[in-house]
Every structure is written in structure tokens, then in C-alpha cells.
Amino acid sequence: AQSVAQPEDQVNVAEGNPLTVKCTYSVSGNPYLFWYVQYPNRGLQFLLKYITGDNLVKGSYGFEAEFNKSHTSFHLKKPSALVSDSALYFCASGSSNTGKLIFGQGTTLQVKP
């Protein structure tokens, strides 16, 4: 069955330090992978996507994500966190077989000054 897992409910990091928000997926066929960010009382904003090609995908606001097929992972990274990065982050996976998009349960990122 198609699924997306974000194993951490919350990630805490100090400003200026690198951050990683984890995501693993399970899909049949080729995966399409996405990261979204949600600020309080707002909808989700698209950050980046992996369809095919380079395993390292660069997106908005300095974020990037690494696709690892053998680990079925698509972790979100940023070299230097900002306090303004504090938000709720969602990973999503689409399947070329089913045509469906599934969201993970979300990870709250807290960046402290």
C-alpha cells in the first residue's frame, strides 16, 4: 500500500545549525516526492519536488532534499536554519501507478535563537 512516514513529530535545532526533517515512502511504480511547509493559520506552500533525475533537489528558501532509492527516503535539509523556518513540514508521495498523492502526518520544526 502507498504510504508516507515522517518519524519525528518535532525537530528542534539552533539557529545557524543544519537541519534535517526525515521522510520515508512506500509506493508502487515510480515515486513523485514533494515537500510542503505550513505556517500558522495558513495553507500549505510547495517547497520542492523530485520526479526524476538528480538525487539532490533544490527548492525555495534555501531548502534541498535528497532522494535515496535504496532507503526509500526523501529527507529535507537546510545547511543553516533560521528562526523564520519554524513551521509544520509535510512530505508527500505520488505514485505513477495509482495517480494518488499521499501526505505524511507532518513534522513541526522549531528553530531557537
Add this chain to the structure above:
Amino acid sequence: DVKVTQSSRYLVKRTGEKVFLECVQDMDHENMFWYRQDPGLGLRLIYFSYDVKMKEKGDIPEGYSVSREKKERFSLILESASTNQTSMYLCASSIGTPASQPQHFGDGTRLSIL
């Protein structure tokens, strides 16, 4: 920039009422979606539509219906509201194949059923 507008940010209704949530997008997207967002559960798809007058059930359609009479507008209807439908409702739109294209979201409607 794509604009997805949800008609209400906050809504309070009573049990048994028929509730309408409206969503409009301005980018001529063929796909539109309704999700509900609950803490710890992420986003769950209620219904989606690939075209005018087309609709498909998502993962949790029970107690809901939808209407898409015009391409830009997608309405979610709670036929007889119940307290377990208290939630944040998010509308989204996209082009092309839904699984492979980014979705653009509205700011959500926080619905409370008393």
C-alpha cells in the same frame, strides 16, 4: 501566482446543519481537491475533481459531498454536520497528473460543529 481562495477562514455551525464550504482558483487548473487536516493525521483527501461536473471519492468521503459546476469553483458540502467533522478544511488545485504536479492550497477553513 496561483490564488486559491476559500470563502471563510472560520465557521461555527450546529449539529445537523447543512454546511457549504466554497473554494475558487484563478489559474484555470483542471484538478481541485478537498482535504481535512487533523493533528497527528496529516492531510486526508475527502474528494477531488478532474474536470467540471466530475468528482471522485477520496479516502474519507463519508458524510460529505461536492459540487463542481464551473471549472474555477469546487464546493464541499456537509450534508448533516456532526461534531466529528470539526476540523481544518483545505482546498487545493493543480494542473496535469495529480500525483506528479504540485498542489496549490488555500489558507483553510477552520470549522467548528457545536
